[in-house]
Each structure stands twice: as structure tokens, then as C-alpha cells.
Amino acid sequence: MAAPWIEKLEGIDRRAVFLVMGLAITLPLLYPVPLPINPTQPVKDFHRFIENLPLGSKVLVSDDWDPGSKAELQTVSLIVHRHLRDRGVRVIDTCLWQTGPAAVADVLDRIYGKAGKVYGEDYLFLGFKEGRELVMPSLGNSIPATYPADARGTPIGQFPIMQGVRRLSDLAGLISISAGYPGTKEWVQQVQKRYSIPMVSACSGVSAPEYFAYYESKQLQGLVGGMKAFAEYEKLLGGKTGFATLAMTSQAAGHYMLVLLILLGNVLYLLKREMRTWALALALASILLYAYTLYAVSAASGGAP
């Protein structure tokens, strides 16, 4: 029979957990701490892919996300389009998620429109098309047949950017910014091998572990997955600190709070099962980990990310 305090703590109102988690994520937003961010290899490969695109070349960017995944994907979409714009690469953009076009159009306007880029010459938004993965091989066969008009209803043959572009193989590469289905997996399956198109992916954290298999098999030449990877990418680009970098403190606090909850739950579980030695060992290990983490963070926060 477990002690009453163990039962009480284990059965604590979930709203207390919500409050603790909410505070853990929100407070660091108000008091951010600079953390060291060093780019990893998949992010460097993604960055190199865009750096190696010739000036004036054309790529297809598939912004397959919607406001539900805006937190991550709008962040990385802004970063990727900024990089493409600064490299002088011309972008043909699509969106295969029904509620995504408005958010994607906003990104394009912020990056290209406000920088004086010309719509139809430097960038083009084809908009949404129903069909999910069937749109992809259709684009591989003929882009004008799939998208007779752009997102605004203008026939795409009128745009200078579409000169010499009939199908996917006429483009220098494919960049998939993906929140789920349809997204990177479907692009790899339907298009990457069939049309031998170089491809990279920027995706949400949920999808990243699966896409590592594609990165490892070289079907993807670069992979940026999750908020930390976005922060690494921002660091590679330099310039003004973006949202991903600013978010790292809160992200870290949220993660450590969640790990603390898992460890606490397991300590209570071990105590309930009368495995006191194990519970004590786990509790001590957790305290040491957190104490050392706080010390390491305060030592590291003197340097800028």
C-alpha cells in the first residue's frame, strides 16, 4: 500500500501539470538566455544545396503546410525563402494543403514582395491543387497542364519565370517544406527518383525521424527538421536573429520540464512498487542532471549563439 502522499502526487489534477508546463515555456520568452547553437551535418547539407544553386536558376518550393503547423513551418519557410532570395534563385511555389495558400502567400509577400522582387519574374505562386500525391507526377509530366493558372487565376504562360519550364526536370531542384501528408515522403516516392530531381526537405519535428532514412539513403541531399534545426539554419545564414533562435530558451525549458515530469512520474512509480533504492537512485541522478545543467547553462550563457 503506497503512502498517501505518493497517491496524491500521482493523481494530481492535470491542470496543475498544464500550469507548470505553461509557465516553463512562457517565462523564458520574457527572459531569454543565449544558448550555443552549432549547425549539424544535415542542416549544413541543406544550406550547401541552396548555396550551390546557380544565380538565376529556378526551383520548385512546395510549401505543404497550413496554419495548424504554422509555428514550425512558417518559421522555416521564411528562412528558406530568405536564403533563396538572397542567392538570387527564382522560385516557383506550390501548396498542396487546402488551407495553406493564404499563409504561404503571406510568406512570399513578406520575403519577395517587400524586397522589391517582381511577381512572375522572380517568384510565382501556383497555389493549391487537389490530388495530393497525384499532383506530383502530374507536375513531373507537365506543369502548365496541372496548373493552368496561378493562385490569382492568371494563365501561367504569361509569366516570364515559366519560360523554358514545362516540367519538373526543367528545374534546378525541389525544396519540400512539409508538415505531413502530402509532403516530403510523397515527393520522394513520386518524383525524386522518377525524374532524378535533386531534393531537400525542411519539415516539422514529428516527421524528421522518418525522413532521416531518406537523408541517409541520399534521396534527400539535406534535411532541416524541427525548431533546433531551424535555429541552426538561421545561424548559418547570419543576419538578424530569427524566431527559431529566440525560441530556443523556451524550447529548452519546455523540454527539461517535460523530462522532469517523466522522471518524477517514474520516481513515484518506483516508490509505489516499494523499489526505494531505485527510486532514490533515479531521484539523485535527476537532481544531479538538473543541477549540472543549470550550472552549464549559466556558464555558457555568457557567449552569444
Add this chain to the structure above:
Amino acid sequence: MNGVLALMMKLILQIFFTLAVFSFLYRDNPIYRLAEHVFVGVAAGYGIVVQFHTVFMPNLVRPLRDEGVRALLLHRQFHLGALLLVIPGILGFMIFLKFVSNYAWLARWPMAVVIGYYSGAAIIGSAQGDLIPQIQANVLPIVRAGAWGRFIGSPGIFTFLDVLYNPILIIGTFCCLIYFFFSKEHTGVTGGAAAVGIWFLMISFGASYGSTVMTRVSLFLERAYFLLKETTMLPGSVQVANWKVTAVVLALLVGFLVAHRIKTGPEKA
């Protein structure tokens, strides 16, 4: 003035609905229900409009009308491709016959076309994009090129893990595939390999869980950033700090919820 009012209303509505959805964390309440219903209605309506303007009109109606029917009737030009669009048009209409009980069976024909199309795409995509490349990528040398040299040159945990890189990929993938082979009982050598396969699957699920946590935290983080840190630019270079509007809307929401709680009483256990 109109622009300022419109943008302020937009900001207030964004913050109101965000806080309304977050109010569910406390308990189910009418404000959350309102937000939920508005969301469902707006999403459905928006979806229909997007489909109409981006799919129905440019891919069916305009080509059929302009390049097909009008060209034939007015200019005596026969464009077979455009006129054949009447077939998918009719098939699309037949799906709606699902709602008419006497003719609901007709909806199976367009469904069969769609299923056939997706099946074909799935076969090719799976074979070309997943099966063959992933098997090819797993045909690896036992030890990565240069890994032994690096380990001998500077022995350490990570140079050792580098030596294990290829064997783990090969053995792990193979054992997981043996686990998925249910036509043979998992006993003896097969059972041992399947057990190893489960370990690797647990590791991959753990990695998925960890990455899922990252995404979920990011989602809330962005909303919190919008509510507390972002500023909104109004016409006339006026900047409004979102947190001020959040504080006012939050106070009103909390007031309403308290009044609602007093009226309805404590929640039932």
C-alpha cells in the same frame, strides 16, 4: 481610420479565439465551444471556396467551357482533350448521388476510378521511392570506409560508434524485417532476431516520441510568443504590443468564466 479599426478588430479576434481555445485547458466552457464551432464552420466554408476557385474552375469549367464548347460552337474548332473533360465532370457529379438512396450505387464508379488511380500511384511510388532505394541504401560494407583507421588512430567512444554504424544499420533493419514476417513462428533463431528487431523498433519509436515532443512544445511556444511578445503595426506607424490586448481580453474572458462557474456550480466529478 477604417484601416486601424479593421486591424485592431483582427488582432482582438485573433487573441480572443486563441485564448478561447486555451480556456479548454481549465475546463470545457461555452467560450471554447463557440471557438470550436466557428473554427469548424470557417474551415469547411474556406475549403469549399478554395476547391471551387483553384480546382473546379481552372481545371474543369474554364477549359471545358472556353476551349471545348465555345470553340466548337463559335469557332468550329474541335479540341478533344477539352471536350473529354465532360467525363470527369460527370464522374464528379455521380459522387454526390451517394446522398440519393435510390442512386447511391452509382457513386461506386467514380470511387473506383479514384481508388484505382491512387492504387497505381501507391504501387509505383512505394516501389520506386521506398522499397528499392531503401534496400539499395542498406547494401553496405560491414564497416564504413576509414572507420577502423579513425578508431585505431584515436580510440574513443565516438570513433567506436562510427565503426558500429554500418553493422547496426544492416543488422537492425534485417532483424526488424524478420519481426514483421508473421508467416513463420517467432521461435529459435527467428525468435531471437525478432526480439532484436523489437529493440530497434522501440528505439525508433522513442526517437519519434522525442521529436513529437519538440513539435508540440514549438506549437504552444509560437502562440505564447504571439500573445506576449509580438507587436502589431497599425497604419500611421503605430505599434501595438500584443500583450496589452491579451491582458484586456484575458481579464474579460476570466470574468465571464467565473460568472459562468458561479451560475452553473462546481464541475461534476
Add this chain to the structure above:
Amino acid sequence: MQSTMFALLAFFISSAAFRAFRIRSTHAVLLGVTALVVILGSVPVGEAVWGQFPTLVAWVMNCLQTAGKRSILIGAALGAIATGMKMIVGAERGYLARD
């Protein structure tokens, strides 16, 4: 609203983790330890604690967990091909829901 609906998941995942994430067996240990390594490795703090932590996380993501994911991809591809063939030849007619 859509992004806020999904943002609620951060709280539900933390509540579920506190109540249900119990390391009871060998499999749970493997899952739990990998999850903890990836969760802590998904933020820069891990690197501040141990400089080599990102290398460990990269090895886990590129090698250890890829083995499982690759087998799932191969298995799912075989399943999709088999199911697709069955549908095309008419052996699978579940999609023709009986009225």
C-alpha cells in the same frame, strides 16, 4: 485557431507523460532512454552540458533509429504494393462500401 488547437497538444503530451510514461520493462527502457536523449538533444542546452552530446544525438538519429524506420518503410512499401495490386485485380473491394 487551427494552430492554437494543435498547441493544446503540448499540454496533453506533458500530462500524459507524467501519468503514463512508466519504464516498466526492457522495451520501455529502450523507448524511454531514446526519447529522453532525443528530447534533451533537440535543444542547445544538451551541448552546453556535454560538448559531445550533439554527436551522440546525430548518431542515434542517423544510425540507431534509422534502422527501425528503414524497415518500417520497406515493410509499408511491400504492404502498399500488395494492397494496390489486390485492389487493381479486384481481390480487395472494401472500398465499395455496401449500402
